[in-house]
Structure formats: C-alpha cells, structure tokens
Amino acid sequence: MEKINIRKDDTVLVISGNDKGKKGKVLRIFRKTNKAIIEGVNMVKKHKKARKQNEQSGIMSMESPINISNLMLVCPKCNEASRVSHTQYEGRGIRVCKKCGEMIVR
Ligand SMILES: [Zn+2]
Structure with a gap:
C-alpha cells in the first residue's frame, strides 16, 4: 500500500483528472479508500430539497472525494x-x- 504523505490542512496540487492544476486545502482524508476532499476541487452539483422551513432548496455545489494518488503536496516554504x-x-x-x-x- 502506498504511504499517504498528505495530511489535513495541507495545500495540495491536483496532478491528474478534470481538476488538474488546481490547488486547494485538504479538508478531509479517507484513509480506508485513499481519498481526500480538497477545498474547491472536484465540485459536484447536488440537488437539495428543503426539509425545514428555513432551508433553501435548489442546486448546491460541494466537494466530492478525489484519489490521493492524483494529489501532490505543495510545500509551504517554497x-x-x-x-x-x-x-x-x-x-x-x-x-x-x-x-x-x-x-x-x-
Ligand atoms: Zn519546499
């Protein structure tokens, strides 16, 4: 198994896939599936229905997990x-x- 070099709150660069070239902050890591959620990367639109009166229904954008093998750590120093x-x-x-x-x- 590949060792995961990425931790929460790291900045990473997407090196393959639709969002190639984007940078973002690691919001969550799923070690079991080798995936991570990166701020602003791999956005998917989800339909949301209002269940409570103060909720809005409509289309929401949210991040979906991306394979850690598609990510590279961005060094905070250089x-x-x-x-x-x-x-x-x-x-x-x-x-x-x-x-x-x-x-x-x-
Ligand atoms: Zn460096």
Missing part, C-alpha cells in the same frame, strides 16, 4: 508541488520537502 522524504525529529516523523529541504512540520 510553494512548489514536491515529493517528500521522511525523517525523525525529536521522536516524531517529519516530512521533508525534496525541493528546498525544509521540514514540513504539522
């Missing part, structure tokens, strides 16, 4: 989509940007 390596720092697993060598600490 702002480039980058592969990462892993290192240990003070007993924690830390990701390191392969482009600029900075540790990506979260």
